[in-house]
Amino acid sequence: MDLTHLRYFQLTATCQSMSAAARKLGISQPTLTVAIRQLEKHLGTTLFLRERKGVRLTSTGEVLLRHATQITSLVEHAEQDVRDLESDEVGSFVLGCHEALGAYFLPGFMPAFLRHAPRIELNLWNGTSPAVTEAILDRRVDFGLVVNTRPHPELIILPLFEDAVDFFVAAPQPGEPEVTEEEAHRRLRVGPLIFAAHMAQSQKLRDQLAAEKLLPGRMLPCGDLELVKSLTLGGLGVGMLPRRVAAYGQEGRLRRLHPSLPFFHDAISLVYRADGHRTLAAKRLKDALVRYGRGLGFSTSS
Structure with a gap:
């Protein structure tokens, strides 16, 4: 699973809008759409229901969001720990x-x-x-x-x-x-x-x-x-x-x-x-x- 795609998914779920998420990420909406589709294909499921005013998570999307939140938090902690070892007096x-x-x-x-x-x-x-x-x-x-x-x-x-x-x-x-x-x-x-x-x-x-x-x-x-x-x-x-x-x-x-x-x-x-x-x-x-x-x-x- 691509970590970048997972972060794209997490922000899209938070914004409940593909266009709003694309703007915050600094990428085009088609690029974001392709990334989400690749993630759905990898997992063999549909993660979002497309609606007139935006997107809504499916049941599998809600499960993935819980795990994505934990995964990104762990990654952020790992990155901070490594930075501390390199730039702070920790060890x-x-x-x-x-x-x-x-x-x-x-x-x-x-x-x-x-x-x-x-x-x-x-x-x-x-x-x-x-x-x-x-x-x-x-x-x-x-x-x-x-x-x-x-x-x-x-x-x-x-x-x-x-x-x-x-x-x-x-x-x-x-x-x-x-x-x-x-x-x-x-x-x-x-x-x-x-x-x-x-x-x-x-x-x-x-x-x-x-x-x-x-x-x-x-x-x-x-x-x-x-x-x-x-x-x-x-x-x-x-x-x-x-x-x-x-x-x-x-x-x-x-x-x-x-x-x-x-x-x-x-x-x-x-x-x-x-x-x-x-x-x-x-x-x-x-x-x-x-x-x-x-x-x-x-x-x-x-």
Whole structure:
């Protein structure tokens, strides 16, 4: 069924006159008459009774008018929704990141963003950085906060801020001396060394410790950075943590074991597909993430 013909029919039924409907549509009356006849032929029915003063709907015409009103209303709503997505800050997006990264990034970002963009819906997707990258490529995630991402021809990568994976211990009590380099080496050798097993940075730092003959005999691999943080805060041993993860929510309670020890530099980027649909809302979200992320600057010294 031709949507244009349906609109012609609807206006003719409203005007109850072919000539009046033709004038409002800006077409000739013969053109309108041909369109109505084609619609009647398609449906196998007569839609109007022609009278001296105009036209009147038949019973089948009245049924079609009810449906035509619903159809044109749906089409108008669909057109408006599409226009809103293209020209207004309306949309729904999935933001992916590692839980530990999100724990210090999102509390500062989301309240202000959602307040200033109330018609943008933001959903969260958690996983490792490689998993987030894969989800972006699969179009399950729209934007990702990714650590140490690699270039990919289908991705846009915008550097945001820096961090570093380092060695941490519970902060000394008041009056206790600062940890010397010799004491730091001793603590490492004694262990346990607590780390998130899934992090590539952890393996690289353990390799460096081994090369410097500082690798402890006792290891405690964990599946989660928050558990590493909790155990380190409890004084169990030396924890390997990103500096920002160590700092958030526990200011001053964790300290770098010693600045002379090796650390692994991290670069956090905003990642999204190069062929993603660039609506006004998508641009607003991307710009807000970049602005907030770049405002974080370099990693904390802890």
